Every structure is written in C-alpha cells, then in structure tokens.
Amino acid sequence: MFKKAILAACLTLSMAAAAQANTLVKIDGSSTVYPLTEAVAEDFQKMKKGAIKVTVGISGTGGGFKKFCRGETDISDASRPIVKKEMEACAAAGIKYIELPIAYDALTVVLHPQNKFASTMTVAELKAIWEPTAQGKIMKWNQVNPAWPDMPIKLFGAGADSGTFDYFTEAIVGKSKSSRGDFTASEDDNVLVQGVTRDKGALGFFGYSYYAENTKKLKAVAIAEKAGKPGVLPSFDTVKNGTYQPLSRPVFLYVNAKSVDKPEVKEFMEYYLANAGKLAKAVKMVGLPDKAYKQAVANFKAKKTGTGFGGVPEVGVSVEDLLQREGKH
Amino acid sequence: MRFTLQEMRTMIARHKRWDHIFGLVGMLCLLLGILTLVVLFGQLLLQGMERLTPEFFTSFPSRRAENAGILSAWVGTVAVMLVTAMTAVPLGVAAAVYLEEYAPRNWMTAIIEINVTNLAGVPSIVYGLLALGLFVYQFGLGQSILSAGLTLALLILPVVIVATREALRAVPGSIREAAYALGATRWQMVSGHVLPYSSAGILTGMIIGLSRAIGETAPIITIGALTFIAFLPNSPVTTDFPFISFKWLMDPFTVMPIQMFNWTSRPEEAFQLNAAAAGVVLLVMTLAMNGLAIWLRYHLRKKIKW
Structure with a gap:
C-alpha cells in the first residue's frame, strides 16, 4: 500500500514537472548557421549565469523548418529562405514568423592544392560540370575547357538535404536541387575536405568556414560571373562588398512570432542581433553591414512577420533590400 | 591395413x-x-x-576547443543510463521469468522466443525511428532524458531477456522440484530460490546490455538529440518538500557519443583532439562497466552453495 502511494506521488510529481514551463529557448536547423548560433548561445548563457537555457540542434535547414512549423522550436536556423511547402506547413499550424538575415556565408569551390590550371572558373564552366545532363558524360577536365589537361574529374558536394546544396544548384545550374547525381555527397563537410585533399583531379564545394580552416590543404577557385570578367576569390572583403557572386548568400533566423512574447526568447534575440556581427567573424562567417543589423532589430521590434522571398529562391539579393520588402505568408 | x-x-x-x-x-x-x-x-x-584534464570533466561544450568539456555529456549519459536500467531490468527480468518458468510450452511461446532472439539483432536505428514516432510524438515526451532512456531500454531489452533466461536455465531442476516438494507455490520457488541463484548471471546480462546502450549514437540522434547543451538537467534533489524532483526526466540532454560526433564534424582540427579525449573517456566507461560485470559475477557466484 505504502509503495503504491509513493509510486503515485512520484508519477504526479513528474507530470507536474512536465507541465511546468522552463525558461528554455529551443533552436534547431541548419548546420551552416550552427557555429554562429552556438557561439551566441554560449556567450548568452554565460552572461545570464544559467538563468536562461538555450539548446541548439543540427537537423539541417529542411529538418529545422519541419520542427519549427510544428511549433516545437522557438527559432529556426536556415541557410536558405523558407520555401513554399514550408510556408504552407507553418500557415496550416497557425505559426507566424519573423525572417531575419544574420550573416553571409560564401560557398567556396575548392580544388586539390596542386591543381594549377583551374584557378579561375566561370559560372558557365561550373554549370557544364554540375548540370544534370553532365552525368556520366563530363568525366574529364579537358571536356570542360580544352586548355585543361586530360585528367578525370572527381566531384564532392553537400548532401541533397542541405540548404548549401539547394543554393549551389540554384546559383550555378539555375534551378534549385537540379544536379548530376554521380558525385560524393556528404552532410559532413570534413568528409568532403578529406576527399578533395586525396585526389589531384578533385573539385568540391562547401561553406567558407571549412575552407578557412584548411587553407593549407585546399585551394579555392576564383569565380568569374561571366567569361571575360575577372575571377573573384572568396574572402571577408569580397563577400561584404558584394563582388563574390553568385556564391555568397545570406543565412537566416526564423523566429516564431508567438515565442517573442516569452521574455527569454526576446532577450536572447536582442542579444543575438547585437552581437552577431562580432561573433560571425570569430566563427569565420561574414557579418552583415551595420545598417542591415539595425534594420533587422527594427523589424524584430515591430514584429514584421512573413518572408521577403515568397517561397521562390533568389540569387544575389541584397540584405538591406530584403529587410525592406513586404512580408509574404 | x-x-x-x-x-x-x-x-x-x-x-x-x-x-x-x-x-x-x-x-x-x-x-x-x-x-x-x-x-x-x-x-x-x-x-x-x-585534453584529459580535470577541467575537461567540469566544463560545458564551447566553440573554443581548448575550453570545451564534457560536463553536460557525461551527466546526460549517467542520467539516460539510469532511466534505461530502471526500465529495462524489471521488464526484461519479468519477461524472462515468465518465459522460462510460467509460460506453457506451445507454438505461441516458441514464436515469442524466436522473436525475442531476433530482436537482439535489429539495427539500432530502427529502434530510434520507433521511439521518434512513439515516445517523442505519440506520448509527447519530446527530446527528453526520459525518451532517450526508454529508447535505449527497448534496445537492450532482448539482451537482458536472453541473458536472464540463460541464467535461469543454469539453475538445476532439482532445486525447483525440492521447493515444490516442500509445498512452495511457483512464485515462492522463483522469488525464494531461482532468482537469487541466478542473480549473478542476470546482473552480467544487464551490464552487458548497458555497455551496449552507452555507446549508441544512431537512435539518440534519430530522436533529435544532436544538440548544443551547455547546462545540466534539473537536480533530482531539492531543498523544499518533498526533496525529490523528477523534473530532470523531461529535460533536454546530450550524451557522450553525440558530443564526440559533434566534435568530429567540426572544421577546426583542435576539436578532433577533444573528440579523441571524449572517446577515451567513453571507452574507459564501457570497459569499467564490463569489469564490474566480471567482478560481480565472480563474487556472487562464490556465495552460492548448492
């Protein structure tokens, strides 16, 4: 009898505990944005001395939006804007969101360091390598450019669930998710780094931070938008001044509009926007211009919901422009 | 010839x-x-x-490799293992006792037996998917210590059942008959004789199951625990009445293998050292648990005199 009473008491207690609200900020989403959000979360929790708990998950941009539109998370990290399907899912669940660009990432195309011939590539050349019709056909470097040697091309790229893959295909091939299938795909960028360093004919792409940590083992390709234009190497400056095109992209936070009413989420977001520029540099990402952060803070304060994209991916949008746009739901 | x-x-x-x-x-x-x-x-x-300094065990994960530690990871592992053991052992032992001592020998029992053995070979990711649907969404337990503990409990349940049955079978039939001869009921025979005699084997099975669970990554990632956690779960002991709190069961968590996985996918080389150090700690934890199983088996066997 006594044992039963204890058991019942335990159960009630655990139920009560479950029902009680924690001062918890839940974030999930892109692995590209993760380093920045993690850095902010770390410093924020240190500042608050543990009074507010923050969890940051890595489910990929798509996986993050799935949870976000079910109302499981307060904030979603995204390396591409929200797409139509996800907008519909959020709308169906009655979830409104504030879209905030928080940094730039430069997608970097990399080669084996001993590759001397392809130091500069045009978007058209990259397209010839990556478009779906190249599958099984474009297998050697001289098929892309006759000046290049008769050497097999080995391709490495981000996995199909990542926002990085979506953006790369959108910017290079012209259609999101449209790519040849015969390349080594991995969500783990270290696998790609290893692959490219082992093969002289290798070509791969991933976020700038992985290149920045491995500059001795890898060589970045200067990207020329059109034939005849000069190639531009990815760097903090070329991303910030907008010359590294079309592979530099803004990355985003999506904040559940309802969560903003919770003081802990509001405080965290204010801290995030105030420190993103400084911390972006620390995690090898490129911060937005100050003006853009100011505009983002204003949008956040005004609870401007919806996306500036309308579910259609775009390449080469300026962040300031984006923040001014009318939000679509 | x-x-x-x-x-x-x-x-x-x-x-x-x-x-x-x-x-x-x-x-x-x-x-x-x-x-x-x-x-x-x-x-x-x-x-x-x-990296294997005292600070490594008392620091939270960090973006700076040299400051990063495994505090939240090892506390999470201990908490999850506690839930796993508390669930898998009573369930597994009871199921094994029923199968071995109570169940009638017919085709139903035969099918159940074969399935239990087969379950031990099911890939762990399948348990993760089951848990994601059942515990996380159906029961609404979320990405909590409780969800993870229950998932791993399911995973090692077949191991515990099989080991317990082996241990029960090692008890000679004459002991059972002697108990019946003195008028004991089946439950008196099981609880008074068979279980105590087989406790060494049962404990070994339980610890082998737990040392499998401690290194599992896939099912835990599936339920969504690949997360940066720089805080500890709520304390199980509180200062106000009733002094015991079960809040920690519902807390978000991380565990050792996930912390390792997170570090190995970092761009900075320095994090690979952290991953290696965490690997050493995890291996030592597993070896220590196996050592404990051997020690317990030895000492409990010594006590039994037929």
Whole structure:
C-alpha cells in the first residue's frame, strides 16, 4: 500500500514537472548557421549565469523548418529562405514568423592544392560540370575547357538535404536541387575536405568556414560571373562588398512570432542581433553591414512577420533590400 | 591395413604439425582483434592526452576547443543510463521469468522466443525511428532524458531477456522440484530460490546490455538529440518538500557519443583532439562497466552453495 502511494506521488510529481514551463529557448536547423548560433548561445548563457537555457540542434535547414512549423522550436536556423511547402506547413499550424538575415556565408569551390590550371572558373564552366545532363558524360577536365589537361574529374558536394546544396544548384545550374547525381555527397563537410585533399583531379564545394580552416590543404577557385570578367576569390572583403557572386548568400533566423512574447526568447534575440556581427567573424562567417543589423532589430521590434522571398529562391539579393520588402505568408 | 612404426611416426608428426599450425592461426586471429582495440585506444589516448584534464570533466561544450568539456555529456549519459536500467531490468527480468518458468510450452511461446532472439539483432536505428514516432510524438515526451532512456531500454531489452533466461536455465531442476516438494507455490520457488541463484548471471546480462546502450549514437540522434547543451538537467534533489524532483526526466540532454560526433564534424582540427579525449573517456566507461560485470559475477557466484 505504502509503495503504491509513493509510486503515485512520484508519477504526479513528474507530470507536474512536465507541465511546468522552463525558461528554455529551443533552436534547431541548419548546420551552416550552427557555429554562429552556438557561439551566441554560449556567450548568452554565460552572461545570464544559467538563468536562461538555450539548446541548439543540427537537423539541417529542411529538418529545422519541419520542427519549427510544428511549433516545437522557438527559432529556426536556415541557410536558405523558407520555401513554399514550408510556408504552407507553418500557415496550416497557425505559426507566424519573423525572417531575419544574420550573416553571409560564401560557398567556396575548392580544388586539390596542386591543381594549377583551374584557378579561375566561370559560372558557365561550373554549370557544364554540375548540370544534370553532365552525368556520366563530363568525366574529364579537358571536356570542360580544352586548355585543361586530360585528367578525370572527381566531384564532392553537400548532401541533397542541405540548404548549401539547394543554393549551389540554384546559383550555378539555375534551378534549385537540379544536379548530376554521380558525385560524393556528404552532410559532413570534413568528409568532403578529406576527399578533395586525396585526389589531384578533385573539385568540391562547401561553406567558407571549412575552407578557412584548411587553407593549407585546399585551394579555392576564383569565380568569374561571366567569361571575360575577372575571377573573384572568396574572402571577408569580397563577400561584404558584394563582388563574390553568385556564391555568397545570406543565412537566416526564423523566429516564431508567438515565442517573442516569452521574455527569454526576446532577450536572447536582442542579444543575438547585437552581437552577431562580432561573433560571425570569430566563427569565420561574414557579418552583415551595420545598417542591415539595425534594420533587422527594427523589424524584430515591430514584429514584421512573413518572408521577403515568397517561397521562390533568389540569387544575389541584397540584405538591406530584403529587410525592406513586404512580408509574404 | 598395416603401418610400420616409421610410417606411424611420420603420420603422428604430420598431425601434430597441423595441430600447431591451427593453434598459431587461432592465436593470430585473437591478436588481430585485440591489437586493433589496443592500437585504437592507444591512438585515441595519444591524441587526446593533453585534453584529459580535470577541467575537461567540469566544463560545458564551447566553440573554443581548448575550453570545451564534457560536463553536460557525461551527466546526460549517467542520467539516460539510469532511466534505461530502471526500465529495462524489471521488464526484461519479468519477461524472462515468465518465459522460462510460467509460460506453457506451445507454438505461441516458441514464436515469442524466436522473436525475442531476433530482436537482439535489429539495427539500432530502427529502434530510434520507433521511439521518434512513439515516445517523442505519440506520448509527447519530446527530446527528453526520459525518451532517450526508454529508447535505449527497448534496445537492450532482448539482451537482458536472453541473458536472464540463460541464467535461469543454469539453475538445476532439482532445486525447483525440492521447493515444490516442500509445498512452495511457483512464485515462492522463483522469488525464494531461482532468482537469487541466478542473480549473478542476470546482473552480467544487464551490464552487458548497458555497455551496449552507452555507446549508441544512431537512435539518440534519430530522436533529435544532436544538440548544443551547455547546462545540466534539473537536480533530482531539492531543498523544499518533498526533496525529490523528477523534473530532470523531461529535460533536454546530450550524451557522450553525440558530443564526440559533434566534435568530429567540426572544421577546426583542435576539436578532433577533444573528440579523441571524449572517446577515451567513453571507452574507459564501457570497459569499467564490463569489469564490474566480471567482478560481480565472480563474487556472487562464490556465495552460492548448492
């Protein structure tokens, strides 16, 4: 009898505990944005001395939006804007969101360091390598450019669930998710780094931070938008001044509009926007211009919901422009 | 057929040669297995040595590799293992006792038995998917310590059942008959005799199950625990009445293998050292648990006198 009473008491207690609200900020989403959000979360929790708990998950941009539109998370990290399907899912669940660009990432195309011939590539050349019709056909470097040697091309790229893959295909091939299938795909960028360093004919792409940590083992390709234009190497400056095109992209936070009413989420977001520029540099990402952060803070304060994209991916949008746009739901 | 002495001697020598050769091959196979583990452990140790400081155990994960530690990871692992043990052991032992001592021998029991053995071979990711649907969404437990503990409990349940049944079978039938002869009911026979005698084997099974669970990554990632956590779960002991809190069961968490996984996918090399150091800690935890199983088996067996 006594044992039963204890058991019942335990159960009630655990139920009560479950029902009680924690001062918890839940974030999930892109692995590209993760380093920045993690850095902010770390410093924020240190500042608050543990009074507010923050969890940051890595489910990929798509996986993050799935949870976000079910109302499981307060904030979603995204390396591409929200797409139509996800907008519909959020709308169906009655979830409104504030879209905030928080940094730039430069997608970097990399080669084996001993590759001397392809130091500069045009978007058209990259397209010839990556478009779906190249599958099984474009297998050697001289098929892309006759000046290049008769050497097999080995391709490495981000996995199909990542926002990085979506953006790369959108910017290079012209259609999101449209790519040849015969390349080594991995969500783990270290696998790609290893692959490219082992093969002289290798070509791969991933976020700038992985290149920045491995500059001795890898060589970045200067990207020329059109034939005849000069190639531009990815760097903090070329991303910030907008010359590294079309592979530099803004990355985003999506904040559940309802969560903003919770003081802990509001405080965290204010801290995030105030420190993103400084911390972006620390995690090898490129911060937005100050003006853009100011505009983002204003949008956040005004609870401007919806996306500036309308579910259609775009390449080469300026962040300031984006923040001014009318939000679509 | 007749052999001369000489012929018989060469035949024996030939057979003995084969005997030696097999012994040598067998030993090489054994060494290969052990050497791999030793080399792996040695390499991890060499790599992670400089990170294995007291601070490593008392710091939260951080973006700066040299400040990062495994505090939230090892506390999470201990909490999850606690839930796993609390669930899997009573369930597994009860199921095994029923199957071994109570269940009638018919085709139903035979099917259940075969399935229990088969379940032990189901890939762990499948349990993760089951748990994601059942615990996380259906029961609404979320990405909590409770969800993870229950998932791993499901995973090791077959191991516990099989080990417990082996242990129960090792108890001689004469003990059971003697108990019945004195008028004991089946439950009195099981609780008073069979269970105490087989406790060594049951404990071993439980610990082997737990040492499998402690290194599992896939099912835990599936329920969504790949997360940056820089805080501890709520304390189970509180200052106000009733002094015990179960809040921690519903807290978000991370565990050792996930912390390692997170570090190995970092761009900075320095994090690879952290991953190696965490690997050493995890390996030591597993080896310690296996050691404990051997020690318990030895000491509990000594106590039994038939």
